[in-house]
Every structure is written in C-alpha cells, then in structure tokens.
Amino acid sequence: ETGVTQTPRHLVMGMTNKKSLKCEQHLGHNAMYWYKQSAKKPLELMFVYSLEERVENNSVPSRFSPECPNSSHLFLHLHTLQPEDSALYLCASSDRGSTDTQYFGPGTRLTVL
Amino acid sequence: QKEVEQNSGPLSVPEGAIASLNCTYSDRVSQSFFWYRQYSGKSPELIMSIYSNGDKEDGRFTAQLNKASQYVSLLIRDSQPSDSATYLCAVNHRPMNSGGYQKVTFGTGTKLQVIP
Numbered sequence: 650e651t652g653v654t655q656t657p658r659h660l661v662m663g664m665t666n667k668k669s670l671k672c673e674q675h676l677g678h679n680a681m682y683w684y685k686q687s688a689k690k691p692l693e694l695m696f697v698y699s700l701e702e703r704v705e706n707n708s709v710p711s712r713f714s715p716e717c718p719n720s721s722h723l724f725l726h727l728h729t730l731q732p733e734d735s736a737l738y739l740c741a742s743s744d745r746g747s748t749d750t751q752y753f754g755p756g757t758r759l760t761v762l
Numbered sequence: 763q764k765e766v767e768q769n770s771g772p773l774s775v776p777e778g779a780i781a782s783l784n785c786t787y788s789d790r791v792s793q794s795f796f797w798y799r800q801y802s803g804k805s806p807e808l809i810m811s812i813y814s815n816g817d818k819e820d821g822r823f824t825a826q827l828n829k830a831s832q833y834v835s836l837l838i839r840d841s842q843p844s845d846s847a848t849y850l851c852a853v854n855h856r857p858m859n860s861g862g863y864q865k866v867t868f869g870t871g872t873k874l875q876v877i878p
Contacts, residue, residue: 690848691766692806692868699863706868741804743864750796751864753805 653754655740661760664730670757672723674739680743681686681723682751683715686737698723730761766853768869776877781838783872785851788832792871794854794864795827797836800871801847810836848873 653674662668674681683695698717699706712734714726723740737758741751765788775781783797794813798806812818812834820847834853838845840844848871854864 683865689870691870694866697863697865704863705865749843750808750811751866753807756805 653740653742653752655738655754655757656662657756657757658755659660659760661762662727662730663762664732666730667728668758669727670725670740672709672725672751673752674721674723674740674742674754676742676752677744678742678752679720680742680744681717682741683723684727684741686739686756687735689736692739709742727759729760730759732761735761766867766869767873768849768851770870771873772875773872774875774877775841777843777877781841781845781874781876783836783838783849783851783870783874785834785836786832787834787851787853787854788865789853789867790829790832792853792855795825795834796848796852796854796866797823797825797834798852798868800846806850828851838874839851841874843876843878844851846874847874 656671664752680699682697684694685693694707695709696715699719701720713730716724737756740754743751767786797810799809800806802867811821812827815827815829818825822839824836850871851869852866854866856865
C-alpha cells in the first residue's frame with residue numbers, strides 16, 4: 650500500500666453505537682491530521698498529532714476521541730454521535746520538512762442515523 | 763477567527779480558455795498558501811503551493827500571491843474538461859520551518875466547470 654489509507658470507506662451507525670475510524674500513512678511522515686468535511690462547509694481541522702503527541706484540538710466535542718499509537722497510525726473513536734456529525738472524515742499526513750505539503754487519504758463517509 | 767474566502771461558483775469556462783480562481787485570507791502572518799483540487803466524492807489533492815509574493819508556474823497552472831492585499835489566485839491555462847472540479851484555497855497559519863506540523867484553514871472551494 651502506498652500513500653494514506655483509511656478504513657472503512659463508508660460507515661453507517663446509530664447514535665448509541667461506538668465505532669472507530671482508522672488511518673495509516675506509508676510516507677514516513679511524522680504529523681497526522683483529522684479533518685471533517687460537511688456539505689457546503691469548508692474542511693474543518695479537528696485534531697493534529699505531531700510526533701505522536703496531540704498538538705491541536707479545535708474545540709471538537711468529546712464524543713470524538715483521537716488516538717495516535719505511533720507515527721504511522723491514527724484513529725478516531727466515535728461514540729454517541731449526533732446526526733449532524735454525518736460528514737466525510739479525512740485523514741492527512743505531512744512531514745516536518747519544509748515542503749509543507751499535506752497528503753490526504755480517501756476519506757470515510759459517515760452517516761449517523 | 764482566521765478566514766479564507768472563495769467564491770463558491772460555479773465558474774464556467776469553455777474548453778481551451780483560462781480559468782481564474784481567487785481567494786482572500788484574513789490572517790496577515792500566514793506564510794504558506796496552497797491550492798487543492800477535489801473531484802466529486804474524492805479527497806483533496808495538492809496542485810500548487812506558494813510562499814513568496816509573485817507568480818509561480820507549474821505546467822498549465824500559475825499561482826499568484828499578493829501578501830499586501832492578502833490575495834491568492836490560481837490560473838489554469840488551456841482549461842480541459844478534466845479540470846472540472848472544486849478548487850480549495852488553503853492557508854497555513856504556522857510559520858514555515860517552525861517544525862512538526864501545519865495548522866491550515868481551508869476555503870469553501872470554487873466549483874469549476876469546463877465546457878467542451
């Protein structure tokens with residue numbers, strides 16, 4: 650596998666369910682990101698991990714819980730979500746170098762019923 | 763609130779024409795600027811980055827930056843139907859080479875339609 654992968658690609662869950670989104674990057678990067686993309690809204694930065702340490706949390710509700718066990722893997726644990734949380738969740742990674750480029754995964758399309 | 767503003771479009775241009783996409787941003791200290799292309803149902807892919815005032819050319823794409831006016835633009839020459847997508851302007855608020863990671867604000871995107 651190359652680049653940034655995300656699983657699952659599609660997820661439907663009820664408001665009482667607990668699920669996790671997984672992201673894996675094969676680029677040797679050391680920063681990873683979670684974004685939310687809703688219809689008619691800009692991409693919203695949710696969390697940033699740099700060298701496995703959470704460095705940004707953009708006022709995200711606690712029903713979203715990120716985890717970064719190592720520099721290649723990033724999880725987003727979901728529990729008691731609301732229908733308005735339905736969106737495309739995108740993972741990205743970047744390197745500490747000067748290129749400043751983020752590479753995005755294909756995303757997980759989440760529907761909360 | 764750091765903002766990035768784009769006209770949502772759609773911007774329709776005939777095949778072979780120049781498409782001009784514009785973006786303004788509010789955070790004066792921003793140093794890194796990006797244009798991403800996003801096809802429907804797909805994730806964003808980087809097509810241009812620019813850090814200094816002036817123009818930067820890459821193939822059919824030219825990015826233009828004017829920090830005094832807080833303005834970034836993307837020109838697509840010889841537009842092709844395959845260029846039809848949403849173009850996202852993005853601004854990194856962290857200084858370049860600050861180490862570790864970016865903190866990026868995206869615009870809502872401009873939908874471009876290239877008519878054959």
